[in-house]
Amino acid sequence: MAAQLRGAIAAAGWAQNPAADPRTAQESMAILKPLYTQGRTDLPLGRLLEGHVDATQIVQRYGNEAQIGGLRQALAGGAMLGVWNAALPDEPLLLEQGLLNGGKSYASGAGVLTHALVTAQEAGGTRLILIDLADTPPVIDRSWWRMTGMQRSETHQVRWSNAVIEAAGQIGDANVYATEPFFSGGALRFVAVHAGGIAGLCDRTRDHLVATGRADDPFQTARLAELFWLADTAASFVRRAAVAFFETDGEERLARVAAARMAVAQAAERAIDIAQNAVGLAGHFVDHPLAAMITDLSVYLRQPAPDAQRLRVGRAVKDGLLVPAL
DSSP states (O other), rough: HHHHHHHHHHHHSSOOOOOSSSSHHHHHHHHHHHHHHHHHHHHHHHHHHHHHHHHHHHHHHHHOHHHHHHHHHHHHHOOOOEEEOOTTTTTTEEETTTTTEEEEEEEEETTTTTTEEEEETTTTTTEEEETTTTTTTOOEEEEEEEOOOOOOGOOOOOEEEEEEEOEEEEEEETTTOOTTTTHHHHHHHHHHHHHHHHHHHHHHHHHHHHHHTTSSSHHHHHOOOOOOHHHHHHHHHHHHHHHHHHHHHHHHHHHHHHHHHHHHHHHHHHHHHHHHHHGGGGSSSSSSSHHHHHHHHHHTTTOSOHHHHHHHHHHHHHTTTTOOOO
């Protein structure tokens, strides 16, 4: 997995210096397209690549000159980053007097990444810490991640005990992690991976039907047509949200990201249903190319607070911020 992720990072053009905060929609798509492409072929790798981009952008956005320079040097040496933010129940990650104690849950890439950007609580609020995992390794609990999909994302629970954290590893001021519009707007990265997963469902379903001589059946042809429409619609929502992020301001652009997240999730759920009906029982064999894509996407779609995104979009429509237009 580490070699695959390193290869994916290099293939995406981020081996030396990943883009930080693009100022045009074209530059934004230069980030989102490789995420989409990776999701189309391998969703667990897409998840890790998305986390690598997220962590790199955060350090470049809030780090000082020395920290950014150190990051670039690490990336040139093949560093693989991720963001670990989810709290571990009853064991919050605390930074007190330069010592790190506690843990994180949903730590994707644990045991694979070289660096993790974690959020830790301190007296002044929430602190971002970039941890070299070779120098400051956590204890990894691999028994917890027993899921029907996304097993290969190596998403585990991690813990530190009295780990020494130098000031050089603390990124930005307290509480910068949740700064908007980047915190909510950053969801567009994983939405791009999800959209790639829908395209992957279309690819694998088509390949199966063609290989088994069933693609000309009119019912199957209709299913392929709908799969294309769903995949293309999802990609369109990602593109439009990327453009809107730089052409709009305030709540409108965050609502457009939320709308894209909702639309892509609904398209994905419908596409999974169509792909399963098209391929039938064969798609449930564990070695079938469709099986992993379906289970991985089903798990990956379960992002936090989906109802809050729907309410954000509804409020924006009420306030006249989102208006349908061609």
